[in-house]
Amino acid sequence: EVRLLESGGGFVQPGGSLRLSCAASGFTFKDYAMKWVRQAPGKGLEWVSGISASGGSTYYTDSVKGRFTISRDNSKNTLYLQMNTLGADDTAVYYCAKNHWLDFFDYWGQGTLVTVSS
């Protein structure tokens, strides 16, 4: 059974940082690209970042470029999202999602809430 378990969310002041983790199990993690998708309270889904299976290629939506860094440790079956210079617009539930062979998502974690507020 595929399982994705996010952690690391919480309350942070504007300008602060957080590091999200996503522990994966039930599939061969090193073989699949992974993504982060977020959902602001009461809003729709927004793709945030993606990383190739090897970790050699990374992608970001424009609003987080230069502030967020996606990475993975295939030896630990774990995906990360380092988030710096957080602002109120970054408040959301952050989901990690497993890529199918193409760039849609066949499995999602339960999400971790990030709240940016003073």
Added chain:
Amino acid sequence: EIVMTQSPATLSVFPGERVTLSCRASQSVSSNLAWYQQKPGQAPRLLIYGASTRATGIPVRFSGSGSGTEFTLTISSLQSEDFAVYYCQQYKNWPPLTFGGGTKVEIK
């Protein structure tokens, strides 16, 4: 960036009714279109990919159609567990991957 537009924003239906949800892309995405279902407090669940292929375990009452810029998700007979928000997503050209704004299917 490919903009995905879903309509209507909200759909009020009786259980047992046939439901049709629409998704339009600002430029052709061929058949690179997925549909997800999201219930309150839960993560999204993949329903359809390749515009018309049901994901593993998805009931046959869910079907997808379309290609290019116009897509449809049909629920043949709405069950109580189908009341949720539905999102489409294109994966033809990215970054960015883009989602529609969602259609909420609620009980009439």
